[in-house]
Amino acid sequence: MLDDRELWKRISAGDAEAFAAWYRQTAPRLRAFLRHSTGAGHSVDDLMQDVYTQIWRHPQGFDPDRGTLRVWLFGIARKQAAEWWRRQRATDSLDENEPFQEAKPAQPLSETRSLLSDALNCLTAEDRTLLWLREVEGQSYAELAVILDVPIGTVRSRLFAARHALREIWHSNPQVKGGRS
Amino acid sequence: MTCKEAAEFVSALCDGEMIPAEAARHIGACEACRLLLRDYAEMGAELRRVASIETTQPAPWLQLEPKAGQPQTLWHKGRETMKIPKFAFALLILAVIALASSLTVIGVAAHSSGNLLVLNVELSGHDHPYTGVFDTTRRGPQPWTVIGRMNQRFAGFQFELLARSGDRVLLGFRSKAEPFSANGHGRMAVAEVGSQPQSQSWFEPGQTLKIDMEGVGTLAVTGQWMDHTPVFYHNPALMGETMDPNAEELRLVSPLLLRNKQEIGEMSDSATTTAPGDAIQVYIPSHGRYMLSLEPMKGAVEANVRLNRVTFELNGQENVFVAGAPVARAHTVWVLYEPDFKPPIANLPGFVSSGELSSIAPEAVLPVQPPAK
Numbered sequence: 001m002l003d004d005r006e007l008w009k010r011i012s013a014g015d016a017e018a019f020a021a022w023y024r025q026t027a028p029r030l031r032a033f034l035r036h037s038t039g040a041g042h043s044v045d046d047l048m049q050d051v052y053t054q055i056w057r058h059p060q061g062f063d064p065d066r067g068t069l070r071v072w073l074f075g076i077a078r079k080q081a082a083e084w085w086r087r088q089r090a091t092d093s094l095d096e097n098e099p100f101q102e103a104k105p106a107q108p109l110s111e112t113r114s115l116l117s118d119a120l121n122c123l124t125a126e127d128r129t130l131l132w133l134r135e136v137e138g139q140s141y142a143e144l145a146v147i148l149d150v151p152i153g154t155v156r157s158r159l160f161a162a163r164h165a166l167r168e169i170w171h172s173n174p175q176v177k178g179g180r181s
Numbered sequence: 182m183t184c185k186e187a188a189e190f191v192s193a194l195c196d197g198e199m200i201p202a203e204a205a206r207h208i209g210a211c212e213a214c215r216l217l218l219r220d221y222a223e224m225g226a227e228l229r230r231v232a233s234i235e236t237t238q239p240a241p242w243l244q245l246e247p248k249a250g251q252p253q254t255l256w257h258k259g260r261e262t263m264k265i266p267k268f269a270f271a272l273l274i275l276a277v278i279a280l281a282s283s284l285t286v287i288g289v290a291a292h293s294s295g296n297l298l299v300l301n302v303e304l305s306g307h308d309h310p311y312t313g314v315f316d317t318t319r320r321g322p323q324p325w326t327v328i329g330r331m332n333q334r335f336a337g338f339q340f341e342l343l344a345r346s347g348d349r350v351l352l353g354f355r356s357k358a359e360p361f362s363a364n365g366h367g368r369m370a371v372a373e374v375g376s377q378p379q380s381q382s383w384f385e386p387g388q389t390l391k392i393d394m395e396g397v398g399t400l401a402v403t404g405q406w407m408d409h410t411p412v413f414y415h416n417p418a419l420m421g422e423t424m425d426p427n428a429e430e431l432r433l434v435s436p437l438l439l440r441n442k443q444e445i446g447e448m449s450d451s452a453t454t455t456a457p458g459d460a461i462q463v464y465i466p467s468h469g470r471y472m473l474s475l476e477p478m479k480g481a482v483e484a485n486v487r488l489n490r491v492t493f494e495l496n497g498q499e500n501v502f503v504a505g506a507p508v509a510r511a512h513t514v515w516v517l518y519e520p521d522f523k524p525p526i527a528n529l530p531g532f533v534s535s536g537e538l539s540s541i542a543p544e545a546v547l548p549v550q551p552p553a554k
Contacts, residue, residue: 160192
């Protein structure tokens with residue numbers, strides 16, 4: 001197993017094999033992250049292509065002293081997701097006459113869908129991103145500070161706000177066991 | 182300290198962060214704060230559970246462009262890596278070109294433009310090559326799986342296009358082989374092949390990639406880039422040849438099924454059979470499976486063949502398969518309809534494939550009649 005510096009040396013030198021191996025190792029988790037942070041559905045694969053193409057074209061952006069390759073990857077993905085959201089908002093604003101989508105009838109929950117993941121979709125994109133990176137990817141506060149480009153203290157307060165919001169939405173659903181709030 | 186003041190520290194505690202002693206004392210003594218901590222932990226566990234399932238899905242394939250500034254040609258590569266006089270290097274290149282002139286012709290053909298990769302796979306000791314087509318403009322996994330009798334084994338292999346870099350592609354390969362059962366039959370699901378460990382190799386059309394398939398033989402993989410799917414890609418011997426089917430051949434190219442002139446399904450796949458005992462299967466989700474054979478099958482109805490149309494009646498309704506090429510030289514084929522057929526993998530899209538009837542639908546094989554005395 002290559003360490004980050006060695007792996008990056010090879011990728012920077014244009015070693016497509018090393019890059020493809022790294023892609024296969026990291027892509028499934030990044031895809032899940034992008035799917036939940038954007039809710040982009042089919043566009044997720046396009047976003048994935050954008051993220052990895054950007055890295056392949058401009059690998060010099062990685063600084064091993066600032067964090068791991070994984071941190072850098074998720075940082076780029078977060079920016080791409082934010083850019084995607086900006087584009088979506090711009091597109092939506094052109095369709096002001098478009099009626100709001102009617103609420104869909106309740107769908108049965110599947111193994112990849114739960115009350116909590118539904119509640120997650122009700123949060124802001126920033127809160128979803130933050131919670132996913134912390135709870136699923138296990139990024140430390142220091143790593144989150146690098147990815148989000150904010151001070152560590154801000155990471156703590158934003159995480160609290162995101163958890164608080166998620167819990168409120170989660171418990172407002174009558175199907176939650178115990179109905180706590 | 183109040184619960185409101187401690188709330189942010191509950192969140193931090195959930196992350197394993199150090200918190201002030203005063204906050205820790207409050208949380209330890211406060212039932213509401215402990216409940217909050219439990220909720221946060223439960224929320225994290227649930228998100229990780231959902232993620233665990235999602236991250237088992239394979240990644241979409243990736244298209245890499247050749248990097249600007251990277252050595253692209255032998256000339257550039259040589260200039261960057263060799264420390265010999267330029268004129269000597271130029272002479273060396275000329276010598277290589279002269280020696281390899283016969284190979285160059287093949288190389289040019291293999292590097293024709295196009296986004297479709299046509300793979301030809303020849304198995305040592307096996308008569309017929311296998312051909313698969315990958316569309317590099319499509320996102321998402323495109324596994325190509327072949328299952329059947331391979332030399333003395335019942336075996337399957339699967340190629341998957343994982344990435345593209347210029348003219349090169351990264352291919353994933355899986356295989357499985359079993360001895361035949363006591364009755365001489367074999368059965369293997371695509372998922373069984375797909376669950377085998379995957380090896381990966383970079384491959385450039387124009388070259389030959391050799392892959393050992395344990396217990397079966399060596400696969401010689403060649404390929405070419407094309408800008409369209411050849412009509413008879415499933416049979417390289419027919420590519421560019423007449424559209425007339427061969428004797429003993431049943432061929433179904435991109436069929437469309439009509440029932441009482443209403444479209445039931447349209448498939449982009451194609452399949453062909455040339456050996457006695459083989460059949461073509463057409464699976465249309467929510468409609469079931471249709472088996473077509475040049476020989477009678479148990480429960481099958483007779484169908485009329487006219488050029489590219491196969492017409493048959495089921496439950497008083499007229500059904501017609503309209504194919505992209507003539508179907509058979511014979512005027513009659515047999516069609517067996519199985520409305521309750523369930524593919525071995527749930528949510529499988531429609532497909533057209535061929536194989537030995539005894540393998541893909543053993544219950545449809547008619548018993549052998551003893552010769553008349």
